[in-house]
Amino acid sequence: MNQIKKIFLLIVLVSFSSFAQPNKDYVKHTVLAGETVTQIAKKYKVTPYDIFKLNPEAKNGINENQVLLISLQKYKVDPKDSKKDSQVIDEPKRLESYIVQAKDTKYSLAKKFNITIDDLDNWNKVIVRDGLQEGQVLIVKKPLDPKFVIPSTVKDSILDYGKYIIQPEDTKYGIAKKFELTIEELEELNPEIKDSFPVGIAIAVTKKGKRAISKEKSDYEQYEIKPKETLYGISKKFNVSQMEILKLNPILSEGFKEGLIINIPSDTLKTLELTSDKTKLIAKKSDVEKTLVLLLPFNIPMMESDSIRSKSEFLNSKHGQLTNIALDYYAGALIAIDSAKRMGYTNLKVKVIDFESKKASNNLNSIIQKNDFSKVHAVVGPLINSQVEQTAIALEKYNIPIISPLSVTNGRPYPNIYYARPSDELMREVLFNHFKKNNGNVLAIFSNKKQDNKETVLAQFPDLKIIPLTEKGAVTSENITSLLDPNRKNFIILDTEKTNIILNTTSILSKLKSKYDIQLVVFEIYDALEFEEIPLKRYTDLKMMFPSVTRTNKSAYYESFREKFKKDNNVNPNFFASRGFDVTFDTILRMYEENGFVNSTTGLTSEQLESKFNYRKIEEGNYNTGIYLMHYTDELTIEEVK
Structure with a gap:
């Protein structure tokens, strides 16, 4: 309360002084339609944290015509120039700054700016004291000592006289390996680095009579x-x-x-593993020749025969949507195949078969008849469920496992189909198993347009308690409180497409959280949840949880995949590209398992870049139950529930 009074007094004093004399330290900003705190912060060269400090109510969202008090003391920006791209005058021009975003971590920033975590801590004492927070302005790049600056044409390379400039990411071991030296030889050549390793100094990297040679590829990651x-x-x-x-x-x-x-x-x-509760199998080299078929709808003949549209126009049309997905998927699969061969599967044969897929027709049967599948060990594809079933029927006599990589719903239980994407029904099952394990009191809110979902879920979990809505379809605190249990963890499932219900429900739950143990749950992250007027902090405070077919992966292995994909395709991998890698790599490992793909699906789990594969026989079908439970954390990140 005292803090609010101080802020109110400050606003009054600033407002009063504005009649007598312009105040250069503060300015009032009237929020425009659609403006966000981050946009306003950038406009005035401050951080969102600075705005929240003087305007605590802004943490819960801002509205059009709301007046915010902006402090300009720290950065000395003239309010008249707030619309200009003015420089922060207390920061040296040769330094590079960055405003921390919600999903940033020290590791991601270090990788992004090619520096070390120690550099971040040394240059930004605020994150050592307060931790990494959204809105902080960090220094993310410092120049080398001026006396050691070298021309850009030779930067990061060997100097003509056998010298090398130590870069922020370097280690003694890394430089020694790079120039085929031992650490002892490197220290003997450069006694000044025995007890320290300063960035920016020039060191000798060649022995007498031997030319320095840099290896193109690093031996470590x-x-x-x-x-x-x-x-x-x-x-x-x-x-x-x-x-x-x-x-x-x-x-x-x-x-x-x-x-x-x-x-x-x-x-x-590069070594990926197949694991189960009792067994850990490390992928090993194999001299056995096995064949994998990728059956994908590139629609190349259709594209080439289109006399009206160019290839780019075709790819941007409705017909081209499936082709785009197939291309992304294939790009990820290629890296998986390359990785497998590097691991020792040199006798792996991969056959890529293109077919035409239109809205109501395809040439799958004729394509299958034209190709020999008698020695094929697994088929990945097609991408559409009905076409997967069509393929399974056509290849039934060969007893080949057909892997359906992307289908959202469980198809019919064919014995030779393996559905690699967990169904919505299985994801709900994982959720309710978690509730049961934690002795949870489970409640649910379904909006009027989600009544079909309600009936489906109740049929699967009849003990679910339904929170009633008012006649106008609204949620009330009384209706929720009447079903809460003060002695158990309360899981509140919210299934709605309406942003006003999300706003209202999260507001009520946030207030009740001080009296009850509450966690918000959704079946998936749908568009309405990302409405900009809903404060992210509500989701983090309520630790919003949801089942997912993918996880957040920050490992060095994922980063090497991302860099390889970007190098090959000039873009970062999307969901379909990562999925292409995961399904293909899992399939290859299972093909080479001692008793083949089919036997590997009994009790054996594989975890790849973003996805997990744990097949289970349900009726006569084979379905992946590799599902993650994810939740929002206090650090504004989404992590796996442990």
């Missing part, structure tokens, strides 16, 4: 130490000895710390 991880755990995770990890990372002698980025041999990061 970076990995960020996660919470509660140990040296032993990491050595087992990547199948590398503890001694080797310590040798690669002398800094570990000072302590094993969360968030520290260490070097791991590249080959170990």
Whole structure:
């Protein structure tokens, strides 16, 4: 209350002084339609945190014509120039700054700006004191010492006289490996780095009479130490000895710390595993020749025969939507195939078959008849459920496993089809198993247009308590409170397409949270949940949970996939590209399992970049039950429920 009074007094004083003399330290801003706090912060060269500090009510959202008080003391920006791209005058021009976004982490920023986490901490004491917070302005790049600056044409390369400039991401081991030296030889050449390793200095990287040669490809990759991880755990995770990890990372002698980025041999990061409760199978080299078919609707003949539209126009048309998905999927699958061959599956044969897929017809049967499937070990595709079933019938005599990679709904239970994407029904099952495990009191709110969903869920889980709506379709605090249990965890399922119900319900639950143990649950992240007027903080406070077929992956292995994909395709991988990698790689591993793909699906789980594969026989069908439970955290991130 005292803080509010102080802010109110400050506003009064500023308003009064504006009649007598212009105040250069504060300005009042009237919110325009559609404006956000972040946009306003950028306009005045401040942070959202600075705005919230003087306007606490803005944390719950801002409205058109609302007046905000903006402090300009820190950055000395003239209000008249707020619409200009003015520079922050107290920050050296040669430094680069960045405003922290909601999903940023120290690791992601370090990778983004090619620096280390230690650099972030050293240049920004605020995140050491307060932690990383949305809206902070951080220094993310400092220049090298001026006396060591070299021309851009030779930066990050060997100098003519056998010298090298130490970069922020470098380690002694990395430089020694890069120039085919031992660490001892590097220190002998440069005694000044024995006890320190300063960024920006020039060091010798060649022995007498030997020319310095840089390896194009690094022999190691970076990995960020996660919470509660140990040296032993990491050595087992990547199948590398503890001694080797310590040798690669002398800094570990000072302590094993969360968030520290260490070097791991590249080959170990390429090793993916199939695991079950009782068995861990590391993928091994194999001399056995096996054949995989990718059956994808590229529609190339249709595209080439289109005399009206160009190829780009075709890809942007309705007919081209499926082609685009197939192309993205295939780009991810290619990296999976390349990774498998690098791991030792050199006798893997992959056959890519294109077919035409229109809205009501396709040429699948004729394409299948023209190709020999007698020696095929697995088929991935097509992408549409009805076409997967069509393929299964056509290839039934060969008893080949057909993997359906993208189908959202469970198809008919054919014994030779493996549905790789978990169905909505199975995802709800995982949710309710979690509720039961935690002795939860489970309530649900269904809007009027979600009554079909309500009946489906009640048929599957008849003990679910339904929170009634008013005649106008609204939610009331009384209706919710009457069903809450003060002695148990209360899971509140919200299924609606209406933003006003989401706003109202989350507001009520936020107020009740002080008296009850409450967690918000949704069946999926739909568009209405991302309405900009709904404060993200409500979701984080209520730890909103949802089932998902994908997880958040921050590992060095995922990052190497992303970089490889971007290098090959000039864009970051989307869902279909990552899915292409995951399904293809899982299929290859299972093909080469000792007793083949079919037997590998009994009790054996595979976890790849974003997806998990744990097939279960239901009736006569085979369905993936690899589902993640995700939730919003206090750090404004989405993480897996542990």
